[in-house]
Amino acid sequence: MVSPTLHGGFLAHAAKHPDTAAVFSDTGVLTYGQLDEASAALAERLSALGVGPGVPVGVCVERKPDLLVAILGVLRAGACYLPLDPQYPASHLAFMVADSETHLVVTTQASRDACPDGCTALVLEDVETVVGPSPVASVPDDSAYLIYTSGSTGVPKGVPIRHSSCGAMLGEVDRIFADCDMSGIAAVTSVCFDLSVMEIFSALSRGRALVLVDSAAHLPESSHAERVTYVSTVPSAMTSLLDAQAVPAGLRTVVLGGEPVRRSLVDRIYRETNVAFVFNGYGPTEGTVFCTFKLVSPDESGEPSIGTPSLTARVYVLDEELRPAAVGEPGELYLGGDGLTWGYLNRPGLTAERFVPDPQVAGERMYRTGDVARLTEAGEIEFMGRSDLQVKVRGKRIELEEVEARLADCPEVQTAAAAVLEQTADTRTLIAYVVPAVEASDQSGPWLDAHLQAVIRKKLSAKLPDYMVPESIAFLSELPLSPVGKLDRTALPSPPSVEAMPSGDYATTDTERALAEIWGALLDRSPQSIGTRDTLYDLGGNSLLLVRLAKRIGQRFSRKVGVADLFRFRDISSLAKWLDDESGSSPEVIEQARRRASIKRSMVRGQSPSSST
Template identity: 40%
Template sequence: MAGGRGVVASVGGVSVHGVFEEVAAASPGRVAVRDGERVVSYGELDAWASGVAGVLAARGVGRGDVVGVCLPRSVELVAVLLGVWKAGAAYVPLDPVYPAARTVAVVGDAGLSVVVSRAGVMPAGVDAECPVVLLDEVDVSSSVAVPGVPVGVSDLAYVLYTSGSTGVPKGVEIAQGSVLNLLAWARETFGAGELSAVAAVTSVCFDLSVFELFAPLTSGGSVVLVGNALELSSVSVPVSLVNAVPSAVAELVAGGGFPAGVGTVCMAGEPFAAELVGRLRSLGVGRVLNLYGPSETTTYSTGAELGEGTQDPVPIGRPIHNTHVLVVDSGLRPVPFGVLGELCIGGAGVARGYRGRPSLTAERFLPDPFGDEPGARLYRTGDLVRQHATHLEFVGRVDHQVKVRGFRIELGEIETVLGAHPAVSEAVVQVRAEGEAGRRLVGHVVPAGGSGDGHLARELRDFLAQRLPSYMVPAGFVFLDRLPRTPNGKIDRGRLPSAERLTVGSGDRVPPRDDTERRVTRIVAGLLDLPADEIGVHDNFFDIGGNSLLASRLAALLGKEFAIEASLRAVFEARTVEQLARYARTATAPPAVIPRAARTPFRPSASPR
């Protein structure tokens, strides 16, 4: 076949939580999760999850139901996810930081039986869509455990909502058997040593979290909960494996914050340069992998182990266990090696489809002529690749879906929401990669009532922030009299102006008032590729184009400029030029640096697979 096939391998178990229960029964005292100073054993986590299942069962939740989970990153979150499975149901993750309107829309679309949350966490309006269980108000420890709800490999495990081109997010349905296949591949590929202390840095709303949480928990390893990838620099316990987007890894490496002793680094979600592989190896990392796969094929579908001689473009490798790929032209005909084509993926990881979207499911999931099971399907990824004799090479997209800092985004969804604002006549959103700011979203807008200004930019940002996750809100806007068009009337995206005319929404600008504020303004302006005279001391760094990666860089630059210990947390708390300048005046000098050679590398202890 014109593509490739992974190893055909057996997959044990009928459910993920069943495999976890076997590990917990064999090693109840082994550490399962570390969350800061809190350490929870397998036995404790299993009992906790059983209690959650009992609470859900008492409210009528059973096999085939779908349960929303809206909780901060914590051990409790892990226990609830396992508890949902033990009750026979599937989980739908709901991020507490997402806008309430989006969460309510997902709850309504998913048809949830119940949402599990805590007081003060659940967004307003959700309780009008379905019942809510607040963990503050129930005694999980005294609930009657569910006596083993029978589930099979075809039962639903979770539904992840991804960006949708029509303006409405779509739910990807993943079965237990697909997750089991991913985890069996992970245990075979990495083994117990590498999975003994895995950093969990990804929100459960994204599929990398499935690998980070359940690969270690089904192999006897430990999950080390971290707020996000950029906080790895402050982790105080040993970590054996890091799984993150390349842009975050590169930022940690560049800033000297990559944790010592990490033996394996898996990167996924976006392309990266081969130079990063060499830098990781120079820090003592033994294995570096580039993993690829959309949510529709259960996290990872192909992978490449990258040696010291890796060159650009970095390959996305070959199919994982029980997975096959096909590279086709626009007529869905297989193409020869070296010819550009769309990547289609088949095998054990292919999703059921999109929840409640039969037409979209039929469009993206096609009959699989190479499938091993009756009714097998191929997923059309929309990714352009070249097939070589030893690997696949990622080239780009066939549509307007993009990746920014690892987040999968349909530009059409942002454009639809932006176009709903009464002050917008037309709108197009693009990704720009210019200057220090790197890849960022830029909105090109034709105002309905004449010219645009900083006040309109602020209004549009606020409008979008109430309806979309923060990573989907453009860094700024370019206001135009009209959008450029081709001779046949279509929008000519190639002729859209650069981001040099970007309006970030400063509104009423207050200029710097002393030397410290001027120095901070100069640093912020350089990072965001903005003229310093457009930034006011009351402007929020994150409202004028900043993000978590740039915040990490800002902390490093402030530390260097003012000879202080500037943390990432400080940037998140002191978000304006005025507050950052105040912090710079009062912060202390950095402590003496411990030479890297003096740090003790991580050496995993032996543990059973």
């Protein structure tokens, strides 16, 4: 029987099977009984502080089992949790807390300093059992969580989701994945994104094991990777795992979403791994994680559709008059059903604009997704793109206007535009075009300025999460305009390639030169364009490349290098010092690494190895 609340299934299983392992993490393992006891104590403490239904409580905890204790404790107190990633900029966290009128944040000693000012911080390590009023149980119409998404007005918007919507989603997960091995579910998604809800509670509400890691890039290094049978992630992350040959051997089910899914990727998964089922899922945060699914068979051909609606969702493809579009004709995707939120928090105007009466169901509303789709002859839905300026990069939902608004806040910027560059089917990057406040002389066409780019990206990083900071910035003397004076996005030029030293210093040691060769091969750029103080992100890389980078460095220097090491040593200078100090690499090993990287570089460039220098 499906529980009417998000956490009800967890309570039932913990009562019957307290000794079953619930959460596996490299920082510890918790049984259902331990998780039950710790979250119950937190719920009692929260109730004593006046927390109850309708009260948002922040959860600012690093990715370790305490994160699950905090989320469950808030839910058991009858409140809704507001996820606050400790890695997010302070101003971003402060906005979410102020906008949601959150006054209490559950945290840990490690993340205490990341909590916004003006809130009461309840540190988990200090929670003791108290005697007080019992927590008020949640009812289906209460909000379970509040997630903020990127906003077209330049500020994020809060999306509250009810327990009843979560219960409907979990019931559909049971139905759709009935034939799949769900015994070990990987939790790889930040709790600031709603996919994490399906990961966490399709495990804990059904008595399964949850393998908690920092991200998909960290999955291969988890000491519990062999337990993983199921993962939900974005196509770009799955591509990175495949490229690094780092897919867990026991993985049997992959759910892809957040980005267009290509047939070539599905074929690779079936061909190169032990995976038995690949699903393509679609759904906005406003509809509770997913609203359509497609089991993509290895025997099919053509690009995968996003499938058919779940049994609890109403999905329409409508024309401009809100009439059903003919089969094969494009229209806007509208969403209704049990998973639909009631609107945006404190945004009545935007709520009225995006949530409109459903002409086919009296008294119900439907959400204008802004996605363009069409129905196929087979009754499936084919995703075609966006009708506005919302984009998805590595599965993260981004409003270009919000990025542009933050760019405009920088004194170095006169005006700016943000765009997505699709280099390959599975590689999309967020870039910015900036007209600098100080006029550049003798510049025609787009140009690069490493110092100015670093200054602007640093200021953006103080206001935006990492995934919303453009990976590269091209500078223009003016933005292209349409005849009516509006930005002509179609006329934005291709960014210039980088062949000159962008910043930092030239590599001087053998290890630095070898690393520059490896980075160059991975990023498809000249090693001479890589400074020893540049980070992978400065050069247009992203976290998904770290899996492959760690493997290549480890192989070529004959030592274990993990993704966590690359987060600690972000530039070539610090990474080279660590490698030299820890391994005492000999000149012969370094020279071999340089030769291998040079050959790989030549292959990327389409040259013969002998022509490479």
